[in-house]
Amino acid sequence: MNIQRGEGEYRYKKVEQEISKHIEAGDIVPGDKLPSLRQMSTNLKVSISTVSHAYEELEKRGLIESRPRSGYYVRSEFRKIPTPLAKIAQKLEPHTVTKNKLIQTALETVGNKNLLPLGVVCPSSELLPTKQLAKIMSAVIRENPEISVNYESIAGNLQLRRQIAFRSVDCGSNVTADDLIITTGAMEALYISLRTLTRPGDLVLIQAPTYYCFLQLVENLGLRAIEIPSCPENGINPESISSAATTFDIKACILAPSFNNPDGSLTSDDRKKEIVKILAEKNIPLVEDDVYGDLFFGETRPRTFKSYDLDGGVLLCSSFSKTIAPGYRVGWLSPGRFKDKAMEVKATTNVSCASPTQMAIARYLHEAHFDRHLKRLRSAMKDQMGKMRAEIAMSFPDGTKITDPKGGSVLWVELPSKIDGVELFFKAREEKIGIVPGAVFSTRDAFSNYIRLSCGALWSDEIQKGVRRLGELATE
Amino acid sequence: MNIQRGEGEYRYKKVEQEISKHIEAGDIVPGDKLPSLRQMSTNLKVSISTVSHAYEELEKRGLIESRPRSGYYVRSEFRKIPTPLAKIAQKLEPHTVTKNKLIQTALETVGNKNLLPLGVVCPSSELLPTKQLAKIMSAVIRENPEISVNYESIAGNLQLRRQIAFRSVDCGSNVTADDLIITTGAMEALYISLRTLTRPGDLVLIQAPTYYCFLQLVENLGLRAIEIPSCPENGINPESISSAATTFDIKACILAPSFNNPDGSLTSDDRKKEIVKILAEKNIPLVEDDVYGDLFFGETRPRTFKSYDLDGGVLLCSSFSKTIAPGYRVGWLSPGRFKDKAMEVKATTNVSCASPTQMAIARYLHEAHFDRHLKRLRSAMKDQMGKMRAEIAMSFPDGTKITDPKGGSVLWVELPSKIDGVELFFKAREEKIGIVPGAVFSTRDAFSNYIRLSCGALWSDEIQKGVRRLGELATE
16 A cells, blocks of 8 residues: 555545544554564565654544554454444324423534533534635625625525525425525525415424424424424435324435434335335425535435425525535525415525525536535545544443444444433533434434434544543443 | 804805705795805805805706896795695504505615615615725624624624614614524514514504505515505604504504604604503503614604603614614614513524624714714614605606605605506606505505605716606696
8 A cells, every 4th residue: 555645635644544544444452562663664575663643643543552662553442343223212203392492502502602512513614615706705805895785585595596506406405596586595495485384373394303402393383293203314214204204194204315414324225115105105395404414424415305295395405514614605596386486485484595695606616616525525524534433433332322324424423321411411511522412313302322423523633532532420 | 143164164165055045944835036156245244156156056956047137046846735634544544464465565666776766765875884894894704704694683783783772772672682683684674573562363563654665574474464644744643543452452563653654754752652651551562663763854853753762662674774774784683571482483584684784884873973874874864864855846747745754764744636546657767767556554545646766876867867857747
């Protein structure tokens, strides 16, 4: 093997990554001795000092340990850790959502900038194109001062809609600019969808676990929810959908098939196709959350439900909040055959979105910076997630399970059943560590021994120490 | 009298304004001969050419006419025109709002940039601080690239909330930064208020006429409305409120006490105080729309309902859309004692507003540009409104009545009863003139012979011709 240095990369980093990959894959197991510095230097065709630097970093991360007068060993505490299984509900039954108080507390904790950001799913600013975007914003405003102060149309900036439509080919959605409504983030797209499809008291189908803001919205709109299990390994099972849809009068489904927050699950394209078919037959609209779709770690982008939609029954919700700029609040809704009603809801909620942010994102996409940026971002997220998994594997109590997502930015951690996630959440908050307790991701009490950890922040000693401390708190 | 030239003003403009003021006030009536150029030049201590220039402008505006070898006369078509009276409902009764289709058509017409903007209530870009704002936006983004891409808190940018709180002293509201939620325009503030206070099927009290987007929202939320008359001269009568509140189970009132769109009415401060007292006694929350409050033509800013609020029952909604930048979509809600619920609705609708636009407006307010700008804007709006009134007075059919608002940006025109406003709206649209038919401002068919004309655009030959042509169409 020959370690090549890419532009702007350090050789020792490559060595470090190479070795940790093998440890995580289980190629070398706890107790194994690593090759000597000299031997490794010959193997990888790098200098001894590079290997030494890499070993030091691996030691810092807790993956290996040096034993005096003997060399480096894979730490015995390190172990391969299993993935949590899907939580099967005893019986499918509608629930009124009543977790708003706890969710509110969790939400405030996530937003608290004084805490270690293990609760924040958005990539940290260092990973976002902040400077480039600032330049573009200045330019578009300077060039179009009048347009920037004036109302956009209800559907939103046409250039932006064209760019989004153009990019929708990637995920098979193939929507046109005319099929799109620009929204204040994906959350507003989801809100518009539910206001369009339901009335208070109606029943909606969700997957469990699901993003807590969806539950909060469901509660806020006075809806009831029926939960089907989401499996960390395989996502949503079409059979569960079919069975629920046969038993209950469901007005809408809300599903995140690609890297569901919090379990990171990916529903395969074949299953997506089947689910769309089942729901179309029963005439049940499907609200799709695709905010993490662009953050895939594999070779190709997962497809969307929308890409299998033949009768306009899928309402696709997405945004640039996880990829370009959360604070720009630029999202979109492709409402299928419900466009008229969705436009009415948008108009009566806030008329239209802010003009300057739409203009800036449109220009950013047009200048083709996005794909290059996404590539870097995906690689960073994958790296951060790997490091966090390794640290959890080492620091958390026996019996812990972690997901191994193929994309997205969160890890879903199942703690031994006696550990209460909410208690851990409050304990961690006292030590200025922000996490999210599993309990807020379901209407039922199914995930009381779970927590969600986010990998959005650049990996650092501070983050590593935080995760380790969390492990200690859980063990206590 | 001595005509002084202010900085950047033309003397002839001052002369023109002086004379038109006297014509509009009825001091000189149709048929009266104006003083000769020489005489007027001596009277006003300006040059003959200045007077000549002013007379030409007045002739262009159609206020005076030159008769060969005789001099200038006030045009005989010009007449003093009365103000419409309040429309008293035969009987107070709840109505289901069903005007969405017509409102949608009107809304699309207002947004159509190919039409003469007599339907657009926002000041035209020339009257907005576009360049200053563009500079400020560039600066804040360049100085804070990270903050600008990150989520704001649910309540919104703290600096912005402080500025709004600081300014709230002017209108007596005296809210603190902590009492405020930043919203995507005042429309979102209103939407949050109604979602906070009502459920589908509930009854809300509104004034008639009222802004059609409010009606659309009421319909969209499945609410029913009870209408009390709004009087162009005196605004809202506390007795109507009291009587309706005694008879019906009202869950919320939505009132615009200062320059109500469309009738421009101003409810006096004494009446405001009484209305707040009546509603507090009956424990009925009051949603206040104050978007035009800063556009007063008199000496002092009208107070708000909020300034008389003792128990947090008033929810104040406002924005910078009519004064700084409609497209920035920066508004606010001061939700009184309903803050917790309102925050929940905001969080589940779209989490938070765009960061860059909030930062830019906060800086703009902080640098104290706003008051200077408002002064200029108020003077422009007053001037434009005066010119439009004069033109309507001359061009519209006999029996027409027009409001004479003390602020705001719209005129409410009552046409002779046989003329249908909706028909005129469609006719005008064919000739590329955008207006809004009166029918969309009420749940009942009370205003079928009304239209609303907006004075937001800089007065020009084009606008003048448009108004004149509208008069011709109405006469046909």
